[in-house]
Structures are given as structure tokens and as C-alpha cells.
Amino acid sequence: MTISVTRDFALSEDELALLPTDEEVEAYARNGWYLTRKLFTDDEVDALVAASERFYAGERSRTLPARPPRLAYWQPEHGPVQRHNDYVHYEHDDIARILRKPIVGAVAARLAQADEIRVFQSTLIYKPPIAGEPSNVVPWHFDRHYWQTCTSDDMLTAFIPFHDCGVDMGTITMVEGSHRWREIGADDTTTRHFADRDRSDLERMLEDNAAHNQAEVRKVPMLIPKGHMSFHHCRTYHGSGANVSAHPRRAISFHLQPGGNEYRQFHLSTGDAVTYNHDVLVRRTEDGRPDYADPEFCPVLWRNA
Ligand SMILES: O=C(O)CCC(=O)C(=O)O
Ligand SMILES: [Fe+2]
Numbered sequence: 215m216t217i218s219v220t221r222d223f224a225l226s227e228d229e230l231a232l233l234p235t236d237e238e239v240e241a242y243a244r245n246g247w248y249l250t251r252k253l254f255t256d257d258e259v260d261a262l263v264a265a266s267e268r269f270y271a272g273e274r275s276r277t278l279p280a281r282p283p284r285l286a287y288w289q290p291e292h293g294p295v296q297r298h299n300d301y302v303h304y305e306h307d308d309i310a311r312i313l314r315k316p317i318v319g320a321v322a323a324r325l326a327q328a329d330e331i332r333v334f335q336s337t338l339i340y341k342p343p344i345a346g347e348p349s350n351v352v353p354w355h356f357d358r359h360y361w362q363t364c365t366s367d368d369m370l371t372a373f374i375p376f377h378d379c380g381v382d383m384g385t386i387t388m389v390e391g392s393h394r395w396r397e398i399g400a401d402d403t404t405t406r407h408f409a410d411r412d413r414s415d416l417e418r419m420l421e422d423n424a425a426h427n428q429a430e431v432r433k434v435p436m437l438i439p440k441g442h443m444s445f446h447h448c449r450t451y452h453g454s455g456a457n458v459s460a461h462p463r464r465a466i467s468f469h470l471q472p473g474g475n476e477y478r479q480f481h482l483s484t485g486d487a488v489t490y491n492h493d494v495l496v497r498r499t500e501d502g503r504p505d506y507a508d509p510e511f512c513p514v515l516w517r518n519a
Contacts, residue, residue, distance in 0.1 A: 222316075223517050229317045234324050242325045246393035246450035247434070250321055252441040254374075258312050259441050263376045263464060265308040266338055269299070275307040282491030284407065286337060296349040297340035298409075300491065302466065303333055304511055313468055318372060318443075319516025322470045325445055326368045329518040330473025332507060334361070334369060335491075341384055341463035350384055350456050350463075352408060353416040356392070357469065358448040359404040362488045364506065366475035369448040376464040379438040381455075383463040386444060389420065389451035390432040398426045402482040408453075420451055443468075470515065477503040 225233075232251045234242065242248040254262075270290070278285075278301060288297035303310045319331040341350045357371055358364075379385045408416065424431045436444040446452055457463045477499070480488040496508035506512050 223319070223519075225317060225320055229320075232317055233321060239324055239327070242445065242447070245388075245390050246447045247388040247390075247436070247452075248325055248445045249436060249438065250443050250445065252439070253315070253317050253321065253443060254312065254441040256440060258315075259376050262309065262312055262466070265306060265312075266340075266376070266464060269302065269306050269309065269338065270297070270340075274305050277305060278495065280494050282494050283489065285491055286409075288340075294342045294344060295347065296342070297338070299338040300335060301511070302338040303336040303468075303513075309336075309338070309466070313374075313466065314513070314515055316516055318468070319470070319514075322370060322372065322445065323516050323518060326370055326470075326472050328368065328472035328474070330514060331516040332471050332473065332475070332512045332514050333468070334364075334471040334475075334506070334512060335467075335469040337467045337469075339463075339465045339467060341457040343457050343459055343461055343463075345456055345458045347456070349409075351413065352386075352452075352454040353411065353413045354389065354420040354451050354453040355408045355416060356449050356451050357446075360407060361448065361490065362405055362480040363477055363490045363493070363504075364471065364475050365478045366472050367448070369469065369471050369475065370445055371448070372443045372445050372468040372470065373436065373438075374443040374466045374468055375438050375440075377461070378440050379436070379463065379465070381435050381437075382457075382459040383461070384455045384457040385436050385438060385463075386446075386452055386454050387433050387435045388444075388446055389424075390434050391429065392423075392451040393447040393449035395423055395427040395429060395449075398423055402484070405482070405488055416453075423451075471506060471512070473517075475506055477506055
């Protein structure tokens with residue numbers, strides 16, 4: 215039997231049992247992260263591996279109509295560094311079909327306490343199994359810094375590995391409760407992606423922010439079994455280490471926005487306007503702003519009845 219929410223947004227009874235409990239929603243609000251039950255079958259996860267290999271070999275359902283200014287886009291000529299490819303939910307339908315399973319959006323809606331969840335971005339990630347590869351290390355950051363043109367403070371990310379993912383692979387690691395910290399005098403440089411930043415700067419920024427909040431830095435590595443995923447709040451500090459295992463660490467970061475999120479103008483202290491890659495791709499709202507509800511790039515993933 216299916217509990218019908220709307221025609222498109224429905225969960226089976228088995229899936230209803232996969233939603234976070236009230237206690238788990240409270241723990242997410244307190245900790246800034248949540249580890250899900252098994253949301254994808256082994257077959258679905260294996261299909262993500264196969265589809266991502268076809269993607270890396272050049273397969274696309276469509277390509278972006280314009281090249282945004284700060285697009286992460288690994289290509290074979292970049293060699294054995296950490297691979298990041300944005301907009302995979304747009305460029306590859308076999309990946310998108312699995313990612314967009316309603317249960318993922320329904321879990322996000324519970325955590326964010328939102329009636330609607332839309333896709334914001336998806337990044338296909340591959341850490342090659344090279345212990346000393348410097349690009350595999352993801353320095354401490356929180357995602358809200360990259361989304362200053364968004365009005366919502368409740369955006370969130372699902373980190374979805376394509377296999378059991380533990381510390382040896384360099385799994386994502388959360389700084390517990392850091393989404394509740396107040397930030398020290400916001401510094402313009404935080405809008406710059408971690409790949410463009412000095413790592414020791416970011417380590418220091420984490421320590422300084424913790425001290426400012428009289429908080430301890432408690433780092434919690436997410437031990438994620440195949441088919442499960444972790445969620446983090448857009449202000450939760452996170453990062454990840456080297457892949458010292460014998461296998462590539464494969465994953466998608468699936469960035470999600472609550473229904474109410476919209477574009478806003480945001481300026482640096484220099485007066486320069488901040489932009490997000492969507493701003494050269496999505497349609498405009500009636501008042502001329504980039505539309506973060508454009509169904510081509512930011513489709514609805516879940517809507518409560
Ligand atoms: O790949 C990682 O370990 C971190 C990914 C990340 O920064 C994110 O999911 O927001
Ligand atoms: Fe992140």
C-alpha cells in the first residue's frame with residue numbers, strides 16, 4: 215500500500231519507517247548532523263557506481279547551456295586528483311533518477327522542518343586511493359558560506375557514498391553542534407571555495423570560532439554503511455581526510471534547499487556582488503532575480519501534502 219501525499223510525492227509503508235523519528239529530528243537540531251537508515255538498495259548504489267563511471271567516460275544526457283564562473287568540472291586530463299563535478303543531477307539522468315527518490319527529500323523535509331525541498335546542487339566526488347594526494351583533504355568549512363546569495367538559513371546537504379565509507383577512506387567528518395556557533399566578525403574570504411583557500415587558515419578559523427563560542431571542537435567521523443547517507447546543516451563545520459584505503463572513495467554531495475529559499479543580493483565589503491553558479495543558468499523571477507525554483511536546475515524533490 216502507498217500513502218499518497220500527492221501523485222508524485224508518496225512513500226510506501228516500508229519507506230515511512232525510514233524517516234527520522236522526532237528524537238532524531240531533535241538530535242539533528244542539536245548536533246547539526248544526522249545519519250540515515252538504509253535509503254538506497256544495494257542495486258541502486260551499484261547503479262550509481264556504474265553511471266558515474268559512464269559519466270567519467272564522457273556520457274551526458276545534456277550539458278549545461280553556459281559555463282558558470284566557478285564550476286567544478288573534473289575531466290580526464292586533470293589526472294589523479296580529487297574529482298568534483300557539479301550539476302550531475304542535470305547532466306546525467308540515470309544518476310538523477312536515483313538521487314531524486316522521494317525518500318531522500320522526505321527525510322530532508324523532516325530535518326529542515328520544511329513543507330517543500332528542492333534540489334540546490336549536486337556534486338559527484340571521487341577521491342583516488344592515493345594516501346598522500348593533497349587534493350583529497352577537504353579542509354574545515356560550512357556550506358552556507360558558498361550560498362550567501364540564498365535567503366534560507368536552513369539549507370542542508372546529504373552526503374551519499376557509493377559503498378561502506380569509514381575513516382580509512384576519508385569519510386566526511388562533522389564538528390558537533392558548530393551550526394549553533396556565532397561567527398567571529400564575518401570575513402569576506404569565507405565565500406571562497408575551500409579548494410581555493412589555504413588549509414591552515416581554515417584550521418585556524420575553526421579553532422578561533424570555537425574559542426569565540428567557548429566551545430570544544432568535537433570531530434565526529436560519519437561511519438556510513440552502503441545505502442545510508444549523512445545529512446548536515448548548512449552551518450555545520452565539516453571536512454574530511456586522506457583516502458588511505460585501497461579503493462576510490464565515491465560519493466555525491468546533494469545540496470538541498472527548503473521551499474522558501476530565494477535569491478538575495480549579497481555584497482562583499484569591497485562592494486562586489488557575490489554570485490552563485492546558478493545565476494548564469496536559471497530563469498529569472500518576475501522581478502528579475504535568478505530563480506532558485508527553476509525546475510530545470512532546482513527541481514522539487516519533496517512536497518508535504
Ligand atoms: O567530500 C567530503 O568529504 C566533503 C563534502 C562536502 O563538503 C559536503 O558534502 O558539503
Ligand atoms: Fe561542504
